[in-house]
Amino acid sequence: MPQRRDLIASAIVVLLLALLPLAGSRYAIDLTTEVMIYALFALSLNVLIGFTGNISFGHAAYFAIGGYACAILLTTYGWPLALALPAAVVLAGLVAAVVGYFCVRLTQIYFAMLTLAFAMLVWGVAFKWKEVTGGDDGFTGIKMPEIIAHHVGYFYFTLVVVAAGIAALWVICHSAFGLTLVAIRENSVRAGFIGVDTRHMRWAAFTVAGTFGGLAGALFGMYHRGMYIENAFWTESANVLIMVLLGGIYSFIGPIIGAAVLHLLQTFTNQYTPYWPTVLGLILLVIVMVLPDGLIGLVRRVRARGGRP
Amino acid sequence: MTAMLSIDGLWKSFAGFVATRDVTFELLAGETHAVIGPNGAGKTTFFNLITGHLRPDKGSVSFEGRDLVGLPPQKIVRLGIARSFQRINIYPRLTVFENVQVALIAHEGQQWNLFRPGRSLHRQGTQELLELVGLASEAEETAGELSYGKQKQLELAIALASQPRLLLLDEPTAGMSPQETGETIASVRDIVKARGLTLLFTEHDMSVVFGIAERISVLHHGEIIASGTPDAVRNDPEVKRVYLGEHAHG
């Protein structure tokens, strides 16, 4: 069961976000929508990284599959959102299950490289399959249902979907399944000796991560009214990985913080300089050198020091 | 008594180095059996072959009539064989409590439950196991920060959580203080008795070995050179020459 304090804090955050359109500008609303989508994306990746101890370099693949599938089903096939969105999520999860089946046979860097290879394959499909995906022109002009076509409507839609997605991930990460994943992360050999089939568990974690990554991607595509091959590119996988590391992999909410901080930094940096990649490099340097547990780890350390009598 | 574990003609080599040489061995149901031998004799390798961590090159291992060769560790533990490790093998960033709790979750097959909160499961069972090995007051500490001796006790609790019928302990007291050794051995003996376990263990401390083993097998260069009651083994000239004699001098 979640701690009462955590539940109240989450409720307050959701409530404050719900009030944002009353006070905020269009700019603030859009930026918050983006942050929420990235937060879900980063959290989904952390099921693999923080909870299972498997670093994926190809998580953008499932984001892109969710995004393209939802866009195509809505627009090319005219499906209603209530069908297109779940179908897109299921498809992302299925592809993750197929890819994961092969990836979890490997560990560590070999695992990471294989996830990258499959992600490049997905990018290749998006690029080559022009009739369906629009190729390098992107898939544009997504048909949006009336009620969420307006940016405020879309903000509320995103809030509800992301909150539900985060709640589901919270339950999964804190379940018996989630605790067992952490044991695998900590010591996969020992996990085998208590009767855990570590490969199957890692496979399941991979599938869960891909499924929720697909949900984030579907929200992203509709928000931008289009999907582009860059969304499947390895740089996108690296970006979400940095969000996770920046926030901190050893806490549930770390990736949410990381996603918010990184996306806001990127947006503001881009307003003043064209040097975002340089800034990103510096951020990465700081994470590796001084923030191995991310921002959450830093907060915990500061608290521990302050709490000392 | 009948054989619980029968091993026949077991071989294992690492890049040409033979670590287990034609080992034939029987473990009787309910007995407490020690495997002793000098460093590098192949004791840990022997345990690894039984528990599926290593696959033998040749030979058979059968547990209550079932062939274990080729089964992965997670299948073997489900048949009722659990082990502890000579080198600490715990989940360092989990709490002591969670280290045991997750073993109980796995034992019950609940690792596939995506909804039930993990921390609410088996609280009482975990507490009981921690009390049994004397770690109740450290329950909420991070396992990796415990003293070496306490981590060894945690090893034991994790192995017990799988509710084995056959327990394999690889040097359960290595690195412990004499007092911790005494307490651990006393609790192992009590647990084995209370649960009717069959115990196979390795140990360098001869007072422990001769104190609790009902039978002893001696490994030397991967071979079993003697097997029998403590008295028989103690008086075996070959054993005296290669192992016990050297201990007496050291």
Ligand SMILES: Nc1ncnc2c1ncn2[C@@H]1O[C@H](COP(=O)(O)OP(=O)(O)OP(=O)(O)O)[C@@H](O)[C@H]1O
């Ligand atoms: N995975 C491995 N790869 C290569 N050699 C190994 C491996 N495992 C064990 N050995 C070698 O096999 C021999 C037996 O090792 P083992 O660990 O089984 O001995 P042991 O009797 O448990 O020794 P100790 O009393 O020091 O624990 C040693 O020479 C060791 O170096």
Ligand SMILES: [Mg+2]
């Ligand atoms: Mg050994």
